[in-house]
Amino acid sequence: xxxxxxxxxxxxxxxxxxxxxxxxxxxxxxxxxxxxxxxxxxxxxxxxxxxxxxxxxxxxxxxxxxxxxxxxxxxxxxxxxxxxxxxxxxxxxxxxxxxxxxxxxxxxxxxxxxxxxxxxxxxxxxxx
Numbered sequence: 001x002x003x004x005x006x007x008x009x010x011x012x013x014x015x016x017x018x019x020x021x022x023x024x025x026x027x028x029x030x031x032x033x034x035x036x037x038x039x040x041x042x043x044x045x046x047x048x049x050x051x052x053x054x055x056x057x058x059x060x061x062x063x064x065x066x067x068x069x070x071x072x073x074x075x076x077x078x079x080x081x082x083x084x085x086x087x088x089x090x091x092x093x094x095x096x097x098x099x100x101x102x103x104x105x106x107x108x109x110x111x112x113x114x115x116x117x118x119x120x121x122x123x124x125x126x127x128x
Contacts, residue, residue: 046113046114047111047112047113048060048061048111048112048113048114049109049110049111050071050075050081050087050103050109050110050111050112051075051080051081051109051110052109053072054072055068055069055071055072056068058071058072060114061101061112061113061114062097062100062101062114063097063101064092066092067090067092067093067097070090070091070092070093071087071090071093074089074090074091080108080109080110081110082105082110083105083110084098084103084104084105084110086110087101087103087110087112101113101114
């Protein structure tokens with residue numbers, strides 16, 4: 001009888017250890033990503049170097065074709081942009097678009113982030 005009680009206790013202890021270990025592992029696992037969704041790129045990948053971009057590349061950032069051509073022409077006449085404020089010197093650039101593009105200097109080049117359409121809904125989950 002003592003032997004069977006001891007065996008029962010041993011089995012219970014091992015079983016509890018396995019259950020507790022399984023619960024710990026379940027909490028640390030990363031949930032699977034839903035199928036069919038491509039990973040979103042980091043903002044760094046979306047940045048465009050205004051000092052090297054073509055007019056076509058600039059239009060993909062939410063800049064009109066006319067303004068994109070003006071940016072390239074200004075750069076060709078005046079040299080590379082040395083500060084974000086230089087972008088405001090381009091004919092047709094306005095403060096609203098300037099703010100949307102978020103121009104920033106990095107290692108001697110001026111980078112912009114493509115403008116986001118405000119008409120698009122924000123699909124982030126609510127914090128309810």
